[in-house]
Amino acid sequence: MCLMRTHSRADLTKTLAMTTPFSPPLYMQRYQFVIDYVKTYRPKKVIDFGCAECCLLKKLKFHRNGIQLLVGVDINSVVLLKRMHTLAPLISDYLQPSDGPLTIELYQGSVTEREPCTRGFDLVTCVELIEHLELVEVASFSEVVFGYMSPGAVIVSTPNAEFNPLLPGLRGFRNYDHKFEWTRAEFQTWAHKVCRDYGYSVHFTGVGEAVGHWREVGFCTQIAVFQRNFHDTMSNAERLEPSVYRLMYRVVYPSLSDNNIYQRTLVNEVLYEAQHLRQEWLSRMNMDSSNNAHFCAPPLMDVFQHGLEGGTRDCQPVYQQGGTICVPLARVWSSPRVRALCGSVQRLREELQVDSRVRMSADGTVLILPAAADDEDDEEVEEEENVKAVSGVANNVEEDWDRELGCYGNV
């Protein structure tokens, strides 16, 4: 279908670079157009038909803007197999999980087939796709995409035939696999018919403009943006297993919407904060004690309060109680990272109370940490282990390898 997209794209930009260079390159501008659209309209579920090497998907993965489901479909499974791992989460995605969920799926399939699990999407993109279809296929494409899938919006881009004379050395179509290249009028006629048939409205734009009086030939790539006119009923439908398409790849990104990950991230953040407060307090204590008395161990009081000099915000001091250091939850709560993770102190408390890694006071206002770092080395334990004979004990015969070697050499 759009097997040759990269190829044509590369050729095109190469030739254009000589006379009418597009900067950034035209294909980038097409992607940027989709990215800008996503930024403005914030669709949650996006499907890219003819995703080929998944370049657009890869871009959208970075410019997520709230996308939760990103699907790529291509008829050529070889390309998908080869490139799919580029869509895997990065190491940093695990280190700092994002707030919102993201799932990426790749399917092998054709836009002229009806696949139930492609319904209920917010945005469908068909970048430089339709010109690779036979005209009869275009009709079924329209029926499948607009009639069957009926997504919230559709972006269709295709070459503008009127621009072709400006492309030096070009005879015929821009790519040998193109079945047609439409003028603006032809494209618009098709688009308007689609709108009438399936209840969409459309506006036209494009990327890649010529300069000077050539401007009137229009954009090099013409783009139609369709918006559905009626309210959608399927967007919350259950995700189905594909019945027509073949699932090639599926990856769920780590995100805070996963409860385990959320819990882990929050607890790590809380413990980091609490440990720092504890450390700070301990070093201040040490300083005080070394100023007062050189040879004394730090004063051991049952409750030793320290703080208050840090201003009003420190009104809830860290303190020692027996062998533990108590860090008020409120102090931890003041960390912006913790705040960002947890909407309220109540929620924070509830989350922490169920976690086994955190020790809290009964009323849930104080975190309890050990006072002394148990940095005492393991005492040398002189253990009497049973001597097990694993090998013959050293033979007491005197050896002389030199002599042996001499014999060995003579033989």
Added chain:
Amino acid sequence: MTGRARARSRGRGRGQEPAAPGAPVMPTPPEGQLVGRGRQKPAPGQQVVILISISAGFQQVKIGERGGRRRDFHDSGVHTRQLMEHVKESKTGVSGTAIELRANFMRLLSRPLWALYQYHVDYKPPMESRRLRSALLFQHEETLGKAHTFDGAILFLPNKLHNTETVLCSETRNGEKVEITVTLTNELPPSSPVCLQFYNILFRRILRILNMQQIGRHYYNPDDPFNIPQHRLTIWPGFVTTILQYESSIMLCTDVSHKVLRSETVLDFMYSLRQQCGDQRFPEACTKELVGLIILTKYNNKTYRIDDIAWDHTPNNTFKKGDTEISFKNYFKTQYGLDITDGNQVLLVSHVKRLGPSGRPPPGPAMLVPEFCYLTGLTDKMRADFNIMKDLASHTRLSPEQRETRINRLISNINRNADVQNELTTWGLSFENRLLSMNGRVLPSERIIQGGRAYEYNPWTADWTKEMRGLPLISCMSLDNWLMFYTRRNADVAQSLLQTLNKVSGPMGIRMQRAIMIEYEDRQESLLRALQQNVARETQMVVVILPTNRKDKYDCVKKYLCVDCPTPSQCVVSRTISKPQALMTVATKIALQMNCKMGGELWSVEIPLRQLMIVGIDCYHDTAAGKRSIGALVASLNQGMSRWFSKCVLQNRGQEIIDALKGSLQAALKAYLKYNNCLPSRIIVFRDGVGDGMLQSVVDYEVPQIMQSIKTMGQDYEPKLSVVVVKKRISSRFFARIDGKIANPPPGTVIDTEVTRPEWYDFFIVSQAVRFGCVAPTHYNVVFDSSGLKPDHMQRLTYKLCHMYYNWQGIVRVPAPCQYAHKLAFLVGQSIHKEPNMNLDDFLYYL
């Protein structure tokens, strides 16, 4: 001595962690960065060969490989065994009792007569696009089969096509007819280098299917991390894997590895550092802490080493992208949708050594935005933190049983996962679903000779601390004129140390006069002044009690007493001697150490070869002193291996470490001559500190240099020479079954079959005993040997030498001269940064 101090003294220094059992594996830079700094580079010939074999048809499979580094990490292609007549037939030893072992290896199975078939593919009319070529070719999947690897010109298939030349007809979408000719050019046997490369790439594909993330050369599981929140550390468990031709079969060697990542960006780190040390000291502290660290970028999985900080650059600076100038800020926004929150952060500089696309020269230094860089690995500060290391160890130090379980879990994952099996079967390959069972031998334990008496040690603990109690040492230096420095706070502990030293030295045979006690103020300058004023020429020993284990005072003592005023010295951290119940043990160790440092001898083992000189070489790569490397050479001076000559050199830019050590070897030979009135008739060099992929240069360059250096002693002087490359950082592991439980093999276990390499004269020895975790075997590779010594004797001699490290009353991981050389290089690299005074050469002053 504290556990930590002991660990360090046994060679697990702060800067250089030779992978203690189960210790987290740090990113690969120490090896990577060696290239191009005038150190041992892999021989150029070797690299070229590899490049050719890659470009000759592995472009596509190469996609799985990242970066431009194509170093031969496995040193394959170094064929040393064939040059040694006496081990051509057999390189196995005979001593000891057999022991059944399991090794972390799995056989790669292929059906009989399996081969990889290499085809050349030709198009008529010619087709430009690689994608089109591949699309046209694979219209014929029914002829070619499902498994194939194609780079646009060369096709690899697991099955042979019916004909040598197959003509296929394809049609493009617009009806153009294309004739494709597929011609067999090569039939690659399973053990051919291309096949081995192919297996490794295939296996990496498998790990990816199992959702493992590649970091550096290894794969890690991101779904099951554990955290140390206090330092924002995240540790991923993973595996180190290699598929190679081993002695009798192709096997996968896989070991557990851990990756330390940090969920903290460099910017976060800078903020808290600035808060800690203030604006004034910030730039200096920042450079000190950050330079040398490996970071991971947020927007791709690349790692960089921080080489510098661009204090005059912020994200608002621009760089050239194509023909246009773009600011870092805008670039990240448009390219990755990333916003820079702090526009005033300075940028990081990394000198990228990776080649550019398609072998072009490196693209120059990379500028990195701290906000988008995650720290990885541990800093020295963290490594010195006992608590962090304890936390880490609790997760990463696996018992033999746990380690075996982890590896077995990977094996079962491979065998259970349908996609993995699918991938393997289409290629006609599979892995044996259990670990390799094999036999090793346990060498007889040695008799320790001390002061005319001989005793045996417990072979399981490989330690004779108890056995040597109350026995006189071989030779003792009496302490007549010695000093002890202490601070006022430590006056009491100094006194009790002095008394205990006196108490313990008697039975050893050491005569000890009362030390001159000198109090110093707890400042570096006053300590130095105290040393300058009190240490005289006739001072035999200086003991300094340090209030903390801060490095600066220690460095100051060592610098002064190793370079300016050569005197044996002993530093003790007050905490070590503050516990009365442990003082006897500690004082005993200190007394032994002091005796060694002054030239005393402790114990010996029987060495059944005469006129033998053992040489140990190791190096240390210094990060502080302008990245100069340090090489150390330690050579034996007597039959009992109890006296050593030591020399340490600082490598100059553009110089190989051995060039600098050549003179040291000559000096060692002269010293030997002086002590023995003859030159050694055998020299055995144990060369430690050879990185992955550097073996070729040792063989091609270092061995001739060593011979040349020996030659300078006289034209007719032709001693027998052996050169053994010692490797501690290896991924081979062995498990024994003892009392029905999976355990470490006992000390003295030798492995010289199955998992060794056919092209080498190599063997493994497990010489240490470890109380926790998995024992790490040491790999010995005899790369040159004109001694004619039987493999059995070579193995036993090596093992004997592991008994001779005087800072540990037990068996160590490497032959003593290597451990001494390591200790010396480490001291010079960490503290002295200068060549020590030659008056100390005959002493083990660096213990």
